[in-house]
Amino acid sequence: MVARILDAGQRVLITHGYDGASTNRIAAAAEISPGSLYQYFPNKDAIVAAVIERYTRDVTDRVRARVLANFGKPPEVSVPETISYLMDALGNDRELLRAVVEQTPRLAADGPVAAFEQQIGELARVALSMRQYPIPAGVDTDAAAWMLVRTVEHLTIRYLLDGPPIPRERFLADLTRLILNYFREPPARAERE
Template structure:
């Protein structure tokens, strides 16, 4: 991505005061609402400002383009989802793998389902955001915490290479969860999916 192209995806400045934070949050929330309900093409900066209840000048104070707003929406969504998963990881540090694994699979399913537009639809419907989505993932934000979780349970694992174990289990769970959400299959309920995925992870880990 050329520098000029990359700049389209970057905000002009970060809000510092309460009112500014509220303005930026309103812009991002309005963008999500428009994208989800009306599609990417409808989300012009003028329309975003109108739905957000701010002036177009205020919008351009913080964002040079709608690409930058959408990129900020992706980042905000990923960070919030990662923090929710991090809380569950920390809560599971002292629990047996058989108990903690279903809990972690469940919270991953919940966060992916609640934010399916950002995690699934946006990269597919608007290809230019695929690079943004690849750079901003919950796994990258959580790597240190996930590694600590695996270290905490290391004596119960049958795999010595923790980095490979993390990579495989992350993509096993997220890949299956995303396919489940995408297909919206009535043949599998969430409880069954969580149970089968947890069993697959535990067997792979040799737990």
């Protein structure tokens, strides 16, 4: 029954957005009474949070597997492969991605989207701590992981949702260059002047 309610909640969220979703609409889409829905979920926010959690868990599991498979590969190979896989995982259901990103408020600071970002951030920190990437002296790996995860996440989501006239391979190459340049030693001061 929970899966049925979540499937209905997902359809309603995609069709009507967060503001247009209601427990009555979700119950109708699930072909159950509102009373039956309330046996499993106390309100709309709980259903939406569970829909987002299911989606982000699937994406996180898929991306985690790819990140782990890419350990040991040179960054020039592992970075674009991982981003490409993230694009595939996020883009698997673009309508739901759009609803989650554009229609759904961050239900809580510790909600499913924040949990997703935290899990991907942990993977990035592990990769950085294993020195898979050349890290210049003075780079804070926690700060680097936070910034890089949010940069990749935001640009990837906007690429998928906006559909800019940029070929996928160009997007991957440019985003890879952005990430790898983050870890390049800045030129010595005398060279810059």
